[in-house]
Amino acid sequence: MAEKKSGPVIELKGVKKVYQMGEVQVQALKGVDLAINKGEFVAIIGHSGSGKSTLLNMVGSLDLPSSGRIWLNGVDIATLSESELAQTRGRTVGYIFQFFNLMSTLNALENVMLPLMFQGVPYGERKERAEKILKRLGMEDRMDHHPNELSGGEQQRVAIARALVVDPDVLLADEPTGNLDYKTGLEIIKLLKELHEEEKKTIIIVTHERFIAQQAKRIVQLQDGQVLSDGKASGVNFNHIKEK
Numbered sequence: 001m002a003e004k005k006s007g008p009v010i011e012l013k014g015v016k017k018v019y020q021m022g023e024v025q026v027q028a029l030k031g032v033d034l035a036i037n038k039g040e041f042v043a044i045i046g047h048s049g050s051g052k053s054t055l056l057n058m059v060g061s062l063d064l065p066s067s068g069r070i071w072l073n074g075v076d077i078a079t080l081s082e083s084e085l086a087q088t089r090g091r092t093v094g095y096i097f098q099f100f101n102l103m104s105t106l107n108a109l110e111n112v113m114l115p116l117m118f119q120g121v122p123y124g125e126r127k128e129r130a131e132k133i134l135k136r137l138g139m140e141d142r143m144d145h146h147p148n149e150l151s152g153g154e155q156q157r158v159a160i161a162r163a164l165v166v167d168p169d170v171l172l173a174d175e176p177t178g179n180l181d182y183k184t185g186l187e188i189i190k191l192l193k194e195l196h197e198e199e200k201k202t203i204i205i206v207t208h209e210r211f212i213a214q215q216a217k218r219i220v221q222l223q224d225g226q227v228l229s230d231g232k233a234s235g236v237n238f239n240h241i242k243e244k
């Protein structure tokens, strides 16, 4: 197994990401340093195309950098085999998407049970843990509903439950309210805040909405693939960010 160092739950050093588009190279990240400690609530903001989703994908090891180094819980991911990385990622990171990405053929309960199946958790325990987390998120009356029988806000709650059920160290969310109306978006961000405060979850949320970013304690602002600012939420100039 790879050597472990203590410190941040996720750390990036000099991370670059280049996408090859035919003859054209797109430099989506141009050397990013970022350290996320346990228990932080961080918002990543920036214009469309500034590299927010690419950065979140690097943070969650959904994709690998072109160069630079990434540590998950102190383990340099470059030292892991593909299956070791998949295992580590599965335990460390829960991912929430803008368009929920639920399985349409499975009901809410089955959707939430699914990640535990990949971890080899027995059926009874899968069901118990999925029911518990759905109840925690106020979805006890919707467990046998399929995604098309749920509202957008309810679908996102199921997606959050699916991300949480493996008890990950970090919850990553890419524009989780981007497909919801203002009121529902506010409910979802309140829920994430609650999970952060009551259950000490580490949360990293990508958003371009001011009312969402203002809930975070730390804001990382990206511009053109680089970190423009990184600090306390109170010090950020929100002028370019959409107000709903």
Ligand SMILES: Nc1ncnc2c1ncn2[C@@H]1O[C@H](COP(=O)(O)OP(=O)(O)O)[C@@H](O)[C@H]1O
Residues within 6 Å of the ligand: 019, 020, 021, 026, 027, 028, 046, 047, 048, 049, 050, 051, 052, 053, 054, 055
């Ligand atoms: N899979 C991809 N292939 C080619 N270019 C991509 C890909 N994903 C993103 N890009 C480009 O990388 C840049 C950053 O994209 P992205 O990280 O999605 O930005 P954001 O989430 O801030 O809108 C953009 O110029 C985008 O067009």
Ligand SMILES: [Mg+2]
Residues within 6 Å of the ligand: 052, 053, 054
């Ligand atoms: Mg994006």
